[in-house]
Amino acid sequence: MSKTTIRPAVNKPDQQNGATAPAKGRPTLEVIGLKKSFGTVEVLKNVSLSVAKSEMVFVLGRSGSGKSTMLRCCNRLEEPDSGDILLEGEQITGRGVNLDKVRRRIGMVFQSFNLYPHLDARRNVTLALRKVLKQSRDEADTRAAAALARVGLADKAGNYPSQLSGGQQQRVAIARAIALEPAVMLFDEPTSALDPELVGDVLGVMRELKQDGMTMLVVSHEMAFAREAADRVVFMADGHIVEQGPPEDIFTNPQHDSTRAFLSRYSYGQ
């Protein structure tokens, strides 16, 4: 277990609100020297990244740059070949880690929502509460109602996924993740499968989560949102983090060629 490895010094100390105790020193999520290959293709080449408590970090990059793989390594849906991942200072890579215990503290939101189609919105949220946290039906229902209210879908608890719009489905998926009160939330292109007019609702929920102090690592192409809401933007290319910093710096004054090339291809609504 190597605890002293090169680590980008990009902790953002200031809290968004004073509600949660500032965790000085240790970032909520640390990725150190992550490497991952699929067959002969090296997707991640020594990626290091840390996300401070209550920070919203946006990961940008062309498809194939490794950003989704990096995100999926963070809760070990993808198994990294080497490198360390620390959640609140605790090693979650390697053998002997209880993955189920770790994963309940890491919320994940998928591009394709992945709601359970045979369960209504409430039970999509309560399943893990009941089976993982072992809550009683009443406890779980109460918490699910609160989570659904938080994403603005208190009145849709009884609807099945097929009866919800894409945006609503994604918000239920967010409710399912936040109901477990995770230490960090991972968003894997949460709006990419949505019709443009439905994107706003999901981004609105993410903005509110950020205001409530949620720690978030987001892979997305929502440039305007990144610029407005992110604390830090990380740009990935070819399995490396090539550049990172405050969104204004990255968007207005990109240093790296691939960042420039990428940004020029996107009109991000200025």
Added chain:
Amino acid sequence: MSNLDRFIETFLNGAVLAKYTPSILQGVWVTVELSILIVISGTLLGTLLACIRAYRLRLISFLIVIYADIFRALPPLVLILLAYFGLPNIGLSLSSFTVLFVILGLTLGAFAEEIIWAGITSTDKGQWEAARSTGLGFTRTLIHVVLPQAVRMVIPPLTNRAIAITKMTALGTVIGVPDILNQATTAQSFSGNASPLTLAAMAYVLLFLPFVILSRWLESRFSWKKN
């Protein structure tokens, strides 16, 4: 005697029907009992094996596949005869009812395993990932997330197969299970008249038609729009 009269005399003889209806009704009960036992045990066995196979333990999966393939390849009648006439020679005497139940249960189990396994493998990978990312373990994900979807997906082929195999209870006739067909053929040979067989045919229709209709209903009830 007109042709119609001869037809009625042969297939719908009132006196013969009246005489043998009670014994055929007894046969109906035997067939119903067997069918219920076969459907329940076969489906449970198939579901259980498909779930075990989901763990992808090499040796165990291999054994399950061998079992499923052999029972799907062999005509049940061969196994029924083999078990009924062969097993007593190694000191295992089973009643004809038990032999029929075990063989058809195992046959349905083999088909059900393959059908449900197909359902499990065609369940979206994202369902596994979503459930596992909330901290649900493999077994809980399988039971609460994947299996319910897999079963719903395969309800139509599963009911069709269950019907096809329960109909094979008629094979019990060859080893003397007193089912509908056996009672009817016995009655036919005593009376020298085909009417009991007509009655048997009607009994099968009355018995299985509801299930055929049920399978249609299940098909529409359990299909839902994919997003």
